[in-house]
Amino acid sequence: MMNSSGAAILARDLTVRRGDRTVLRGLDFAVPRGQITGLLGPSGCGKSTLMRSVVGTQAQVTGTLDVLGHPAGHATLRSRVGYVTQSPSVYEDLTVRQNLDYFAAVLDPGRARRAAREETVARALNDVALVSHADSLAGRLSGGQLNRVSLAVALLGAPELLVLDEPTVGLDPVLRRDLWELFHWIATQRAATILVSSHVMDEAERCHRLLLMRDGEILADDTPDALRTRTDSENVEQAFLHLVDEANALQESAR
Ligand SMILES: Nc1ncnc2c1ncn2[C@@H]1O[C@H](COP(=O)(O)OP(=O)(O)OP(=O)(O)O)[C@@H](O)[C@H]1O
DSSP, rough: OOOOOOEEEEEEEEEEEEEEEEEEEEEEEEOOOOSEEEEEOOTTTTTOOOOOHHHOSSSSSSEEEETTTTTOOOGTHHHHHHHOSOOOOOOOBBBBBHHHHHHHHHHSSSSGHHHHHHHHHHHHHHHOOGGGTTSSSSGGGGGGHHHOOOHHHTTTTTEEEEEEEETTOOHHHHHHHHHHHHHHHHHHOOOEEEEESSOOOGGGOOOOOOEEEETEEEEEOHHHHHHHHHHTOSSHHHHHHHHHHHHHHHHHHOO
């Protein structure tokens, strides 16, 4: 595990219940600042629940979960953390620019702030390469373009931490590659920390660090290189399967 001092996210014994089930069990991990950390694991392992906990929208969270030095969900984190959920949260009957104008006005209201908002919207449009589609109706955009509008909304507050829940799901390989290039650009140029979930293992290779999850637990917290070396695997998918087999064998021997 990395040195946790100054981490963007720090979890100690993090446990989350949903309904009558414990879906995250005693997690300990740290997400370093300024890097892209991938949250990977099969469907249902708890990735969205963990992200909802980080942005402060999840109930029944116990243990420690600090985000940018404050307890997750703290009021001062509102503009410092950007969150993109799995389904694009934009108004399809508004243009791209109207969507951004609306969310910018929610974040930074008042007539006196109008010029500042216009600048923020222009920057976000530029960041996600949608300047040429600014006046298109959101409902007429492709899936990849719509994902980029959601990302632009999340970038409006110039967040220090971006939490992206499966942003590339359903996209073709070219669009996925373009989006990953954009994440790296944002991490470098905007000095943002990115926590991004996926269940596509080849995306793991694009991250600086990985949290590999299974059944509400963290199987590994390391760099892709270190994971491959430690498990003597060719790629992260093989490393993940190796760690799953190891965890199963441990469970069997404990019975
Ligand atoms: N509202 C709820 N009440 C009870 N259990 C829930 C609720 N929502 C999700 N769960 C359960 O919590 C577990 C974790 O779900 P979560 O959505 O966090 O997984 P995930 O890894 O993000 O999955 P996916 O990749 O399919 O989005 C699952 O077993 C799911 O069935």
